[in-house]
Amino acid sequence: MEEFDQRIAYAIEYNLLVKVIFWSDSFTSDITGRVHFVNSINYQLRIESETGEFHRISFKDVVGIAVLA
Known part of the structure; x- marks a missing residue:
């Protein structure tokens, strides 16, 4: 979880896009x-999508977070 926290903080600080992978209805989804x-x-987490x-997204449902450059 600490690694996720660092990625989130970095993305917020520099206003970068992130890809969040999370559990939804027994399947993984991403946004x-x-x-x-x-x-x-x-x-x-409150995520503003590209649209x-x-x-x-609940923290407990998060599987992975990637910061996109």
């Missing part, structure tokens, strides 16, 4: 966008 907000109370939509 590409910018980290808009990290809710540490509810343990959720402008906002998605909430």
Whole structure:
């Protein structure tokens, strides 16, 4: 988890795109966008996708995070 935290912090600081891979209905899904907000109370990421939509992803569902250059 610490590695994910570092990647998220880096992406927020430099406003970089991230690809988040997460569990959804027993399958893995992915979304590409910018980290808009990290809710540490509810343990959720708020991602603004490339299409402008906002998605909430629970920390427990995250499988991987990659920072895209």
